[in-house]
Every structure is written in C-alpha cells, then in structure tokens.
Amino acid sequence: MKILLVNPNFHSGGPENIVGTLPPLGLLYIGGALMKGGYKDIELIDLCKEEDFSDDNEIGNYIVNKKPDIIFIGGMASTASLPRSIAISNAVKELNNEIKIVLGGTHPTYMYNNILKENSCIDFIIRGEGEIPSIELVNAYDNQLDMESIKNIVWRDKSYENEKIRVNEVSDQIVNLNEYLPAWDLINNWENYRAPTNNEITTTIQFSRGCNHRCNFCGQWMFWKKWHCRSTESIADEIKYLNKEHGVTFFFWADENPAQDQKKWIELLNSLKSINVNNEIHHMLNTRVNHILRDEKHLNLYKEAGIFAIDLGMESPLQQRLDYFNKKTTIELNKLTLDLLKKHDIISIVQVLAGLPDETCETLQETGNIFNEWNPDLMHFYFTTPFLWTEFGQQMKKYIVESDISKWDYRNPILKPHAMSLEELHKICRWLKLAFNFNPKKIASIIQINDDYRRMFLINCLIQSLKYRTGDLEISKYK
Structure with missing residues (x-):
C-alpha cells in the first residue's frame, strides 16, 4: 500500500x-x-x-x-x-x-x-x-x-x-509518546528547513502535549485532553540524533506548556545541558510566566541547556483582559517575568492579542505604552481569533465579520470592535508594533548586546519583519 x-x-x-x-x-x-x-x-x-x-x-x-x-x-x-x-x-x-x-x-x-x-x-x-x-x-x-x-x-x-x-466513539486513551516517534527519515532535504534569522537547520520538536490551564480562547487543552509527556531520555536522544545525523541546531518546541511538571522539566534541562557542550544547539519555546517565576533559581540552567529565547503568550498588559481570557496571572507577574529573562540574558518575545469587540484606540495605546515601559525584546500583535469550539468562540460568534477561514491566522482581524473600523484596528496595531520594535533606543540596546548570537538573531528578526511588511519576503501565492 x-x-x-x-x-x-x-x-x-x-x-x-x-x-x-x-x-x-x-x-x-x-x-x-x-x-x-x-x-x-x-x-x-x-x-x-x-x-x-x-x-x-x-x-x-x-x-x-x-x-x-x-x-x-x-x-x-x-x-x-x-x-x-x-x-x-x-x-x-x-x-x-x-x-x-x-x-x-x-x-x-x-x-x-x-x-x-x-x-x-x-x-x-x-x-x-x-x-x-x-x-x-x-x-x-x-x-x-x-x-x-x-x-x-x-x-x-x-x-x-x-x-x-x-x-465513531471517541477514546479516552492517551498516546504513549515514548512509543510513537516522528519519522524523521521521511525528510529528504534538510537544507529546505534553514531559519531566515540564523541560517541554521531548524525543526520543531515536542516533549509534551496539552496544558493544565484553561485559557478561554485556546482549544489545544481540549484537543490533547490532558498534559502528558515523553521521558527526558527520549527527547534528549531525539535531539542528539537530529543534531548528529541531520545537522539540526535550532529547535522550536511545539509544546503548549513544556514546563508543567517541574521535576521532569529540570531533569530535562540537565539532559539538554549535557548535550550542549559546545553551545551550538539553540532552543526557542513557549511557556507561561508562572513557570519562569517558579524556576527563577534555574534560569541559568535554561541558558546552559541552550534556551536562548522564550515566547510568552502574555496576551495583554491590561488586567481586565487577563481576567477575561482566564490567564490566571497578573500584570505585576508579567512585568517581573520580563525583568527576570532580561537579567539572565534570555530573549523575551511577547504576543499581544488585540481586536476584542470593546477594543478602542485608547486601549491599544495603553497597551503600547505599558509594553514600552516593560521593554520585552520583541513584541507582536495578533488578532483575537474565535475558534468556534472554544468558550471564547461561542461568546464571539455574533461579532465575527470575516468568514473566510483562510484569514483566521491571527494576522487578520476577525471580530469587529464597536468603536473602530477594521482598517483602523489593523493600522494602529501595525504602527504600535513598528514603533516598539524599531524604536531607536530599542535598536541601540540590541546593538550593544555582547553575545553575538543573541544580537544577530534580534537584528535579523527585525530585518525579516521589515521585509514581510514591505512585501519583499517571498510568501506563497497559495497563502
């Protein structure tokens, strides 16, 4: 067959x-x-x-x-x-x-x-x-x-x-991630997967599936049913294999919440540290602010393991937004997390959700002002997307103005705010992102970073962002 x-x-x-x-x-x-x-x-x-x-x-x-x-x-x-x-x-x-x-x-x-x-x-x-x-x-x-x-x-x-x-009936069975592994040998040409920001051969890997938290806009915790993970030996062996056999040095983690179990997470970090003896392996992942705060005394271990950048789904610097999204965190903890990452020379990338029905020019400006004060390394705006199987999606059905689901990619407004047009929403978010990431003080601070890898990664991120904004970046006609 x-x-x-x-x-x-x-x-x-x-x-x-x-x-x-x-x-x-x-x-x-x-x-x-x-x-x-x-x-x-x-x-x-x-x-x-x-x-x-x-x-x-x-x-x-x-x-x-x-x-x-x-x-x-x-x-x-x-x-x-x-x-x-x-x-x-x-x-x-x-x-x-x-x-x-x-x-x-x-x-x-x-x-x-x-x-x-x-x-x-x-x-x-x-x-x-x-x-x-x-x-x-x-x-x-x-x-x-x-x-x-x-x-x-x-x-x-x-x-x-x-x-x-x-x-057919839905099973409660959870896949044993130690028994089922990706068929990496099906990839014929690994050169196809070089990252534009560092020219390294890149792949996505997965230590765990699921999340124990219940953000109302996210359907992943429903999809995976419950948090479950591989053994630390299994994921460490896979990273060693991909590095040795295919030259992969840049790993982007697909996990929603890899640090859920602290004991297993610290054990994994120590395994990654033992692999990364020449500091040639680089990891970028998503995690929650509460896990960064929990692991404050282990953040040097994060770096030694090769974690150089963390993508934080903070969603908003406004407490009322965090409460509505059921994030179970506070703006004070968000700010403290960014300070800790900066202190330990780990790149912080912040994702901001914009475009709720009650969004206004004033709430967007307040968001921009607060993040300017908090000063993460990079900031991206994403438009709230009401996937219909989520609690948020059901609440937002009557506000949906974009029915073409090919645009439900977080880059296009899907919901119509009461007090502004979609064009205004899009324009303000793009301007705030541009004003933050290309602020002269921000660029000067990046240039002064002593670590060559982090400095060039951030510079190339900005270059790629400009290319995409001006249309110079090649994107498929089938998008």
Whole structure:
C-alpha cells in the first residue's frame, strides 16, 4: 500500500519570519506510527517547500502520479490551512476518485460534520491524537475490515443508498509518546528547513502535549485532553540524533506548556545541558510566566541547556483582559517575568492579542505604552481569533465579520470592535508594533548586546519583519 503524507502549501507569515517554514511535525508523527504498524511505502510531500506549481491542477497531477492508495493531509494551522487542504484534495479526486483522503488536526476534530457535508473529497477525519487511529484505519482499509470499531474517526458509510456520515466513539486513551516517534527519515532535504534569522537547520520538536490551564480562547487543552509527556531520555536522544545525523541546531518546541511538571522539566534541562557542550544547539519555546517565576533559581540552567529565547503568550498588559481570557496571572507577574529573562540574558518575545469587540484606540495605546515601559525584546500583535469550539468562540460568534477561514491566522482581524473600523484596528496595531520594535533606543540596546548570537538573531528578526511588511519576503501565492 502506497501512503502519502501531504503538507498543504499554506504560509501564514508571522512566526515563519523568525523560525522559517518548519517540517510538518504532525504528519511525521503519523508517518512514524504507520511505520510502527508495519507500513513502509510512505512518502512525505511538503508542498510548502515545493513551490514550482502554477495551479492546483499541477499539484493534483503531481500527487496522483505518485500512485497513492491513501493520503493523509493537514497543516499545522489547521483552520487557516483547511481551504488549501480541501483544494488539493479536490484536485486529486478529480483525477482519481479511488484514492482515499484522510484529514486531521484541531479544526477537523471539532468541525468534522461541516467539513464532510460540504466537501465530498474528504473520506475520513481523525479526531484528536492521530497515531493509533491512523494505524487502525489503514489496516481496516487495507484488509477490507469494518470501520465501525475504529475509535476517533468520522467516515462516509457508503453501504447505504444515500451514504451516511458515521461518527465513531471517541477514546479516552492517551498516546504513549515514548512509543510513537516522528519519522524523521521521511525528510529528504534538510537544507529546505534553514531559519531566515540564523541560517541554521531548524525543526520543531515536542516533549509534551496539552496544558493544565484553561485559557478561554485556546482549544489545544481540549484537543490533547490532558498534559502528558515523553521521558527526558527520549527527547534528549531525539535531539542528539537530529543534531548528529541531520545537522539540526535550532529547535522550536511545539509544546503548549513544556514546563508543567517541574521535576521532569529540570531533569530535562540537565539532559539538554549535557548535550550542549559546545553551545551550538539553540532552543526557542513557549511557556507561561508562572513557570519562569517558579524556576527563577534555574534560569541559568535554561541558558546552559541552550534556551536562548522564550515566547510568552502574555496576551495583554491590561488586567481586565487577563481576567477575561482566564490567564490566571497578573500584570505585576508579567512585568517581573520580563525583568527576570532580561537579567539572565534570555530573549523575551511577547504576543499581544488585540481586536476584542470593546477594543478602542485608547486601549491599544495603553497597551503600547505599558509594553514600552516593560521593554520585552520583541513584541507582536495578533488578532483575537474565535475558534468556534472554544468558550471564547461561542461568546464571539455574533461579532465575527470575516468568514473566510483562510484569514483566521491571527494576522487578520476577525471580530469587529464597536468603536473602530477594521482598517483602523489593523493600522494602529501595525504602527504600535513598528514603533516598539524599531524604536531607536530599542535598536541601540540590541546593538550593544555582547553575545553575538543573541544580537544577530534580534537584528535579523527585525530585518525579516521589515521585509514581510514591505512585501519583499517571498510568501506563497497559495497563502
């Protein structure tokens, strides 16, 4: 059986300007699971790195000529990339309707009914963690077995005169991350994954899945069910392998909350320190401010482990916003966290959510003023995006003015504030970001950083931001 793993050619800008277009980790985990299940004829097609197609017909021909029996498709930004996944699937089905197409990811996990009703090109949807259902699905299809017993899938039952959409039982089983590992050998050319900010070969890795916190706008804690992680030996061995065999030196962590378990986290940091003897391995990750504060006495260990930059989802410097988002933190703790990272020479990157219905020019200006005072190393504005399976999404349904989900990538306003136009909202956020990141004092402070790596990383981040703003950065016509 020939199996293809297809990453759709969708680019969101934003984080890509810093870390580049990353290997499709979710598909690589599916590939690893299928190999573990005994399937060997598997190929990864990363369309983000194969841009020589003039239209979707050419993409469809390219895929069909591989003669696959079944295709797994889905992008990391599962909502915004969905139109690309659907367009590619339609192109394939027009050429060969016998090829089965499986869709996965957060968006399909919750919006499966709409997707299958509106898109006949999709045969199966996997809900939640995909490793175990993917093996069972391929095995059932390969051996013409009944699909009803496979948990976590939604499928088209064509045994009826008018086919039915069948929603199978959802399992409570959590994947053992020590047993299911990414199929890194499916990547043919690692040179495709060099980051624009440091020219290092880059990948995304995952120590843990899930989060014990309940921010109202986030659906990841629902998707992964509960926080679970690999052993420290497993992730450390993977980093050593990727560094030695593929030359990877820049690791972007996909974890929502890697430091949830302090004992395991400190154990992992010590393992990473032992690997990073020449200081050539660099880690960038997301974490919560309360974990930075908790680990204050270990922040030197963070640096020794190779963690040079931390992306903080602070969301806002306004306490009423933090309370509404259910962040379980305070503006005082946020400020203290930034001070600690600066003290220990760790780059702080702050994400700000803007564009709630009660947003005004005054709240945005106050946000900008406070962050100017707090002085993180980099600041980015993202527009609040109301994913409909979240509490926030349900509350915001009546304020949605952008129905094109390809724009639900945090870079485009989705909600209409009462007191300002979308154009005003977009313009003010872009100006505040520009005024903060390109403040002469900010640039002077970056130039004076003694550490060459951190200094050049920040300078290149600013250069990439300018290129993207002026349109000089190459972004796919399929975005």
